[in-house]
Amino acid sequence: MNCIEQYSSEVMKFTHSLAILIAKTLDVDPELVADKHASQFLRMNYYPPCTSTPEKVLGLSPHSDGSFLTILLEVNSVQGLQIRRHGAWIPVKPHCDALLVNVGDLLEIMTNGKYKSIEHRVTINAHKERLSISAFQIPNYDGIISPILENAEEKILYKTMKVGEYLRLYFSNKLEGKRALDYAKLSEI
Numbered sequence: 001m002n003c004i005e006q007y008s009s010e011v012m013k014f015t016h017s018l019a020i021l022i023a024k025t026l027d028v029d030p031e032l033v034a035d036k037h038a039s040q041f042l043r044m045n046y047y048p049p050c051t052s053t054p055e056k057v058l059g060l061s062p063h064s065d066g067s068f069l070t071i072l073l074e075v076n077s078v079q080g081l082q083i084r085r086h087g088a089w090i091p092v093k094p095h096c097d098a099l100l101v102n103v104g105d106l107l108e109i110m111t112n113g114k115y116k117s118i119e120h121r122v123t124i125n126a127h128k129e130r131l132s133i134s135a136f137q138i139p140n141y142d143g144i145i146s147p148i149l150e151n152a153e154e155k156i157l158y159k160t161m162k163v164g165e166y167l168r169l170y171f172s173n174k175l176e177g178k179r180a181l182d183y184a185k186l187s188e189i
């Protein structure tokens with residue numbers, strides 16, 4: 001096994017444990033959240049420096065991930081990632097020995113909005129290149145994604161759809177905030 005395969009398989013295991021913990025926080029059946037046939041896309045991101053006008057350039061436009069969870073490794077610990085909170089962009093300080101976990105749209109749907117996917121973007125550094133690896137954790141492509149309710153009185157806020165259907169929709173949109181998720185919301189919210 002090469003080191004990328006090893007990393008990928010460790011991240012799969014880590015995500016599985018996280019999914020079980022998330023299910024516990026919601027008091028729902030862990031098997032419903034921790035999809036055993038989960039798959040993963042790995043993307044290596046390289047952001048070259050921009051010496052002339054770094055403030056005018058974005059490495060990655062604002063978006064939320066279409067995944068269940070994304071595990072991010074900031075390989076050379078160069079700052080760039082920002083998350084949107086109450087309308088403001090907050091820089092995330094990289095830690096060389098930490099993984100960053102982003103909640104994706106599929107987890108938002110699955111938890112009926114209790115875990116919200118996080119809108120983020122990447123800025124460019126004037127002098128340093130930035131390297132990161134995103135591991136997008138996706139439930140079984142042919143499976144169904146639907147809100148798991150804590151009790152019968154809970155109002156259903158998102159549609160039930162095939163994982164593949166949501167991802168097709170997600171990838172057919174350009175990166176634009178959390179717009180793709182609007183399609184999954186039931187009309188009254």
Ligand SMILES: O=C(O)CCC(=O)C(=O)O
Nearest residue numbers: 043045065081122132134
């Ligand atoms: O490079 C980063 O820090 C973030 C990458 C990212 O948001 C993505 O790959 O979706």
Ligand SMILES: [Fe+2]
Nearest residue numbers: 063064065120
């Ligand atoms: Fe992302």
